Amino acid sequence: MSRIDVQQKVLAANSAVAEALRASFRTSGTLVVNVISSPGSGKTTLLEVTARALKSRLRLGGLDGDIATERDAERLRRAGIPARQILTGGACHLDARQVGKALGEEGEGLAGLDVLFIENVGNLICPTSYDLGEDFKVVLLSVAEGDDKPFKYPAIFARAAVTVITKTDLLPHVDFDLSAVREQVAALNPAGRFLVTSARTGEGMESWYALVEEELAAKRARTEMAVAP
């Protein structure tokens, strides 16, 4: 069996587990968001700020994928929401089996959520191919990373329903052509949403919160239609 055959078999097995997770999230009415970016683009910071802003009106939780350390889940717990770390044992992405296992364990407070944020391993490439049963993927790009990244890593920008530009407070100090990035993402993903944010100044955060709440309401409406007589 060649390397590519093994890879296709692994992805097919992952998809089957992801579909079972998706069915379970449909039943529970939980919106699931798979958050992907390079290391250091601000995934945990976005989720910390979101937790503090929305936890009084929504039941939020987090799963944090990493190679090593429990640090990210600790940060989300300090921000006031239940969170669990998944250590991938060196793997460059989360898979659906790991998500199912983490959710199946008792005592984590991750049942009955309105929104589950899955913070993937810091990586723009590997997580792209692994369905985790999410409603949609979000890709983050910090303005410190340079304005050529969507065309250099096209798969994730094409597949993520939402692109979130982060750290715009650094724009005066870096070379980053925001309109060029917007055009690259529009070319790769014409239907995608594009948000421009700074967790530090609060720029764009209300749009992000509104998007999460709209997507949750839309999911709940679809579920009700599906069970209506």
Place this chain on the structure above:
Amino acid sequence: MSRIDVQQKVLAANSAVAEALRASFRTSGTLVVNVISSPGSGKTTLLEVTARALKSRLRLGGLDGDIATERDAERLRRAGIPARQILTGGACHLDARQVGKALGEEGEGLAGLDVLFIENVGNLICPTSYDLGEDFKVVLLSVAEGDDKPFKYPAIFARAAVTVITKTDLLPHVDFDLSAVREQVAALNPAGRFLVTSARTGEGMESWYALVEEELAAKRARTEMAVAP
């Protein structure tokens, strides 16, 4: 054959090709540096500035790994050194076979170099395991990425002979504890070198150039000892 068996077989095959490349670089006296980081840490910028500074006294060349676009090799050619792009077809790292194939192609001006810089695919995880026949690995970390990264991605910081902190011109605008990062890297890699740089201000660049020239001189001295009667 399990996924792990396939992975071990792939790595063993890669190592055999890498050792053949290493023997060929020993014969040609070419210092080979495998440059690894997240997307947007400043690999291409470091190599552009290095090319402009050293090309008058050293024969330099570049191989640039990416998922998509020829952009990085074009940037190095504009900086005045021969460079070739390797598109990995979606793979999250370069492998030794790709390097050998790119070097074997005619007309690229990549023969008889003093120093070959291999700019790996933007990724802190996958490139760690793939030997490219290099003399040493360099890992870059930009101060915009946060000061928790060595412990979160320990394998590359443990294996890279040199850690280069980049974009220190942004230090006044970000939360980044440089001494904490230095301690993390020292714990993971006590023998490693640690450089603090900004391509924009020039901070630390002379130390980087000196390191490259010292390593080249040391390789040449070892080669001469090996062939002495």
